[in-house]
Amino acid sequence: xxxxxxxxxxxxxxxxxxxxxxxxxxxxxxxxxxxxxxxxxxxxxxxxxxxxxxxxxxxxxxxxxxxxxxxxxxxxx
Numbered sequence: 012x013x014x015x016x017x018x019x020x021x022x023x024x025x026x027x028x029x030x031x032x033x034x035x036x037x038x039x040x041x042x043x044x045x046x047x048x049x050x051x052x053x054x055x056x057x058x059x060x061x062x063x064x065x066x067x068x069x070x071x072x073x074x075x076x077x078x079x080x081x082x083x084x085x086x087x088x
């Protein structure tokens with residue numbers, strides 16, 4: 012490895028370390044990340060609630076439909 016190549020590699024390592032240190036020290040945008048996580052949690056909670064209760068209205072409407080059909084099939088409608 013030539014001297015110039017060795018210098019470029021060391022310089023890029025130093026630059027990368029500086030870049031990583033700057034990235035870790037920078038806290039701008041942290042609030043945005045917090046809101047993204049909070050929004051995702053709320054959406055997940057909503058999906059869980061909908062998934063839990065989605066079948067109940069269908070069951071109730073099927074029961075009502077069956078009841079109404081039974082009423083009309085007896086000739087009383």
